[in-house]
Amino acid sequence: MTRVLHVLDHSLPLHSGYTFRTRAILKAQEAMGLDVRGVTGQRHAAQSPSDPEVVDGLTFYRTPGEAGGLPLVREWSEVSALADRIVALASEWRPDVLHAHSPALCGLAAVKAGRRLGIPVVYEIRAFWEDAAVGNGTGREGSAKYWLTRVLENDVVSGADRVVTICEGLRADLIARGFAPEKISIMPNGVDFEMFGDPLPRDHALAAELGLGEGPVIGFLGSFYPYEGLDDMIAAMPAIVAAVPDARLLLVGGGPAEAALRTQAESSPVADAIRFVGRVPHHEVDRYYSLVDVVCYPRKGMRLTELVTPLKPLEAMAQGKLVGASDVGGHRELIAHGQTGTLFPADDPAGLAAAMAGLLGSRAEWPARREVARSFVREHHDWALNVRRYLAVYQALLPSLDLPSVAA
Structure with missing residues (x-):
């Protein structure tokens, strides 16, 4: 059975649009016959009773510690800790694919770990976080932090083997930056009709x-x-x-x-x-x-x-x-x-x-x-159907994978 490790900023039991999309993806992939788990970075601000932690039938691993220090040093410490956690986890539960989800820090950790492990990396962008910060009132367009976040995003897109975005708007923006269209797929938002x-x-x-x-x-x-x-x-x-x-x-x-x-x-x-x-x-x-x-x-x-x-x-x-x-x-x-x-x-x-x-x-x-x-x-936009779009992405990276039929 194909194993996919999702690299996440945070997850259930925290409630957010981010965690609900993650839950929907993992549940739909499980129902499709994939073996999936998640690993969160140090920004997952919830006390976990165990590691791994099982929430709603899904398994999540945690990265211990709390990043500190000056800006940039702190973020690089987070990336390194998450990459080390992925590598350690891979020695116990051997994933076939690392599937990282924005923000870029998660993608950087996955790319770093993927190179050490020889495992392909898919990077999924749900939003450009520099623009999200402007929208949330925590950032300013054109600031040094805004451009640094964009540079990091570009680095991850360059380093990942394949990229997935949630919509055509994000994909078109990446193509305008010079990235190859054939590298970027779309996995639109969906609805879990059971919920x-x-x-x-x-x-x-x-x-x-x-x-x-x-x-x-x-x-x-x-x-x-x-x-x-x-x-x-x-x-x-x-x-x-x-x-x-x-x-x-x-x-x-x-x-x-x-x-x-x-x-x-x-x-x-x-x-x-x-x-x-x-x-x-x-x-x-x-x-x-x-x-x-x-x-x-x-x-x-x-x-x-x-x-x-x-x-x-x-x-x-x-x-x-x-x-x-x-x-x-x-x-x-x-x-x-x-x-x-x-x-x-x-x-x-x-x-x-x-x-x-x-x-x-x-x-x-x-x-x-x-x-x-x-x-x-x-x-x-039914998750049970849309999630099959991932199969073509995984298959392109590892043709020998034992995946469910893409056309099924």
Whole structure:
């Protein structure tokens, strides 16, 4: 049986979009007949009861210690510790392929270990982390750290045997940097239909508790980062309520922008139509999804959102929800306007309001649009099917591997 070791920044039991994508990949690969395990670097900030640690039936190895020291020295120490852990692990559990996932530090460790072991390395980019830092407000485009992160990313792409990105935007950017197109494959975000395939009926008790009435309800469930554009959503609410008086906005989650958003909402002339819930346990998210008619993603226009496709709209479609989203590149790659969702101009509250009012006013079209979107996700973004794209990548590196049929 082919063995694949995934090299990770962090993993379950921590909850994040990163760990949920990892879980989906590993579970789907296991179901396909591969033997998979994960190893995390020193940034996995969770106390592990054992090493290896089994979480949700998946096995993860940990890298001991905590990197310290001056910048650059600290990061290189992390890379070296993770590379050493991979090499030590390989003497016990002999992987056929090292499959590293961004950030670049994980990729550097995998490339370093792969060369020592003579094992091919696949590097998977989920986002360019220098752009993610700008979007999260922790970095500045054009700064020394921004360019250093990009240089490290380029080094990993050069050193890896094959590269996988989650979308065409990232792949095209790498090709524009001079990397060979045939080296770079796409593994799009997907949905685990065992988790998202059976939406709950509307939780009327929860709706009453939150004072939502009968709606319609526009919702956002996720992290409140500035680039998500939730300030534009709040700014659009007066015009939406003027067109659809019973409309409500439900915001579930938290993050760096939360305080500013709450202040903005409190001063809105339709403050009573806006509900903040805060963060909720992961197992309760479905209850809040059940309240929402339209899930809205008003992302700002910037490099991060233009290049990267988000996972959340796919999950919403799988839940049978209508989707509205700004027309940034990452959304356009996922959403066909008027078919699988509604696109509106980015950074434009008036345009957002007009689009949402039009969508809310066309209830007769909702059932057909929900079904089209759900069918799109099932046909093109089901992890159980998409994960087979990895087989061609692994097979190209090691033709003698005993892999399941790529065409199966």
